[in-house]
Amino acid sequence: MAELSNNTAHVEDRSINLTLVKKKKIAKNTFEVSFRIGKKKFPFIPGQYLHITLPSLIEHDPRGNARDFSIASSPNDKYLSIATRTSDSPFKKTLLMENLKAEIAGPFGVFTLPQDTSQTIIFIAGGIGITPFLSMLKFSTEEKIPRKIVLLYLNKDRESAAYINELEKLEKLNPNFTLRLLFTRLTPDNIIQEIEDVHNSLFFLSGPPGMIENTRSILANMSISQQMISIEEFSGLKEETYTSEITDNRSAEYKLLQRSLPDLEALLQALSNSAIVSETNAQGNITFANDMFVEISKYSREELIGQNHRILKSGLHSKALYENLWATISRGRIWRGLFKNKAKDGTYYWVDSSIAPILGKDGKPFKYISVRFLVTERQQAEEALRETIKQQNALAILSQEALANTNLLLLFDTATKLLKKTLNIDYAAVLKLLPGSKNLLYEAGTGLDFAVKGKTIVSAEENNSMAAYTLASKQPTIVKDITTESRFVGATILHDHNVRSGVCVAIQGSENPYGILQVYSTKKRDFTIGEISLIQSFANLLANAARNQLDKRKDEFLGVASHEIKTPLTSIKTFTQLLYKHAEKQKDEHSLLFLSKMDHQINKMTDLISDLLDISRINSGKIVYNDELFNINEIADEIISELQLTTKKHKIILEKNISRKIYGDKFRIGQVLTNLLTNAIKFSPGSDKIEVSTQEDDERVVVSVQDYGIGIPKNEQPHIFGRFYQGNGIRGKLFPGGLGLGLYISAEIIKRHNGEMWVESEEGKGSKFSFSLPHKK
Numbered sequence: 001m002a003e004l005s006n007n008t009a010h011v012e013d014r015s016i017n018l019t020l021v022k023k024k025k026i027a028k029n030t031f032e033v034s035f036r037i038g039k040k041k042f043p044f045i046p047g048q049y050l051h052i053t054l055p056s057l058i059e060h061d062p063r064g065n066a067r068d069f070s071i072a073s074s075p076n077d078k079y080l081s082i083a084t085r086t087s088d089s090p091f092k093k094t095l096l097m098e099n100l101k102a103e104i105a106g107p108f109g110v111f112t113l114p115q116d117t118s119q120t121i122i123f124i125a126g127g128i129g130i131t132p133f134l135s136m137l138k139f140s141t142e143e144k145i146p147r148k149i150v151l152l153y154l155n156k157d158r159e160s161a162a163y164i165n166e167l168e169k170l171e172k173l174n175p176n177f178t179l180r181l182l183f184t185r186l187t188p189d190n191i192i193q194e195i196e197d198v199h200n201s202l203f204f205l206s207g208p209p210g211m212i213e214n215t216r217s218i219l220a221n222m223s224i225s226q227q228m229i230s231i232e233e234f235s236g237l238k239e240e241t242y243t244s245e246i247t248d249n250r251s252a253e254y255k256l257l258q259r260s261l262p263d264l265e266a267l268l269q270a271l272s273n274s275a276i277v278s279e280t281n282a283q284g285n286i287t288f289a290n291d292m293f294v295e296i297s298k299y300s301r302e303e304l305i306g307q308n309h310r311i312l313k314s315g316l317h318s319k320a321l322y323e324n325l326w327a328t329i330s331r332g333r334i335w336r337g338l339f340k341n342k343a344k345d346g347t348y349y350w351v352d353s354s355i356a357p358i359l360g361k362d363g364k365p366f367k368y369i370s371v372r373f374l375v376t377e378r379q380q381a382e383e384a385l386r387e388t389i390k391q392q393n394a395l396a397i398l399s400q401e402a403l404a405n406t407n408l409l410l411l412f413d414t415a416t417k418l419l420k421k422t423l424n425i426d427y428a429a430v431l432k433l434l435p436g437s438k439n440l441l442y443e444a445g446t447g448l449d450f451a452v453k454g455k456t457i458v459s460a461e462e463n464n465s466m467a468a469y470t471l472a473s474k475q476p477t478i479v480k481d482i483t484t485e486s487r488f489v490g491a492t493i494l495h496d497h498n499v500r501s502g503v504c505v506a507i508q509g510s511e512n513p514y515g516i517l518q519v520y521s522t523k524k525r526d527f528t529i530g531e532i533s534l535i536q537s538f539a540n541l542l543a544n545a546a547r548n549q550l551d552k553r554k555d556e557f558l559g560v561a562s563h564e565i566k567t568p569l570t571s572i573k574t575f576t577q578l579l580y581k582h583a584e585k586q587k588d589e590h591s592l593l594f595l596s597k598m599d600h601q602i603n604k605m606t607d608l609i610s611d612l613l614d615i616s617r618i619n620s621g622k623i624v625y626n627d628e629l630f631n632i633n634e635i636a637d638e639i640i641s642e643l644q645l646t647t648k649k650h651k652i653i654l655e656k657n658i659s660r661k662i663y664g665d666k667f668r669i670g671q672v673l674t675n676l677l678t679n680a681i682k683f684s685p686g687s688d689k690i691e692v693s694t695q696e697d698d699e700r701v702v703v704s705v706q707d708y709g710i711g712i713p714k715n716e717q718p719h720i721f722g723r724f725y726q727g728n729g730i731r732g733k734l735f736p737g738g739l740g741l742g743l744y745i746s747a748e749i750i751k752r753h754n755g756e757m758w759v760e761s762e763e764g765k766g767s768k769f770s771f772s773l774p775h776k777k
Ligand code: ADP
Pocket: 675, 679, 680, 683, 707, 709, 710, 711, 712, 720, 725, 726, 727, 731, 732, 737, 738, 739, 740, 741, 742, 743, 744, 767
């Protein structure tokens, strides 16, 4: 009962006299009763309830002359309105009389609209439990508070639903408010359908006990933390069955109290074994502590007795919570809620706590009994689950953005904002490593007031910076407390922003790191493994996006550059041919030799450029395929006779085993075969034959090109179809003139035809490249 420690907070006596001025029917058996507030200002809080005392009743009421009522009006209204069911109780009959004098105290209650408007508010109301929500809705709408509110309003039927017209009007006025009328029992689906992010929502429950219990268990099954749920149980419905109410109300517990003393002792024993039980006096000082209290709090009984519950305070809960607690129990009502307490050894535990006041003859509480059940594990599991869901959400959002967004800086900005929100930190930033690796440029971030995006430069020199340390260690750097950090000093900018703790991870590039992603907090903080891995996942996603963008730029460049080169090359080729003819006429043998060599080089260059053009077309999806049925044997014959002219050493042999035609782009398939043959010739300078074969079965045709040349080492074979790959070490130098694009382009063309391409090769013995194409179905 650290909760009772704040015993200085007591309720002010706010009693004032009011005159009833208006009553109107708002639903079946339901009236709204309004009082004139007059000049005296009433301390009004939307969502709260009043304690109304009627000084004189028309006849004696066994339940007394006071009741609680939720406020239906907004603080801006002229009248203070409450809603009530009609009943034949003397209290209600008196309340509905004209010219009534009433005395009210309050406001009380757990419902207050939080300051933070980012969380969605979910009202779940049953029957007349709508009243406090109406008040909060009116207020939010009038004050134009920009927060998302969803109201699930449960009723037997439309007639029994109070304030329907008002609510529908509010829905029209307030674009952030959604009203859902439900005429069935609440189901988890109702909640999932209406609310996007249940774990970032605050739930307010108000209604009769059965509805509250059902809703509470639905929310618990959805792993929604009790901390996110505020409840006002509304017993107003019982007024309808007023005559049987008293016996009903006392039912189970009352009967138990009629039992014998040994029974009660056994009951107490059972309770004491499973719960923390304590008693305090009216000031909140402990007068009794059971064994479990001693065990869990880790204080001895002597240390506890006489102490104020303040010693158990964890510091987590707000002053308002304690005030509310005191307002409730000092007025004789039971308070229930979740508390985080601190044990003597500094560890924390969570309790589901009920505090009941014991009233003296004067009707005022003279002591309090508290029963608390330990819920630490459940609470921690819930918290962990909520965190994980939040993190997964953030990752999903970033992935979507990465797919949709081609602007890297925007993506970086989104990433830092998402991290700030998800991890609840103060700053997040992306810094790009500049050429030379000495400096980092602040590219995107959030929270850093002294840094300018695209301008601020941070040193990445050793010793000094966390970034350099991260890049060198190739692992996330976690700073628990920068004031005691010994591995590096940290850039000035961190100190300027009062950074205390942080995490820094590298954003990998294809060769060098792209830069770093950092998050910081001005409070000392231990980042969990889950949080660190989230930051790393963010960095990986960003790295991927950066690489993709770089590839895209390269492709665009290649496309433009090769196109620009192709045009002058065509004229050079024409001039060379003209000069050749001229030299022929002049019988200038010398020039003829040079010009034919020149023509050969120009052809090679044209081939290279068309490869480059192809590659940019492949990557931008701009290659156009002209598919038709064709005979692959004919194509192979043509290509072989053409290429046979280029080599005197090799005999190219074709073995045809195909009868059916295949479907595809014959020009592109020819290009693949040409590539394989050119490679086979190029990489087998010491051999004298190359074998080409075509085979088929029911499924597909297979074309293979076998050479007896230098072969490809096993470890290189997986990379051979990659872009710009030319093999390791000296081979690239021994066989100059390529770009490492031919096989990549060939494989892409075959893939586009739904075929496959592969290599079998042994170093020093030769290679066999094959591709398959499926028959058209
Ligand atoms: P390029 O021939 O222009 O370098 P390719 O994509 O056609 O590009 O080939 C990539 C690399 O694969 C070549 O540089 C070479 O190292 C290897 N390679 C391709 N074909 C053969 C072959 N028949 N025998 C040995 N190595 C080959």
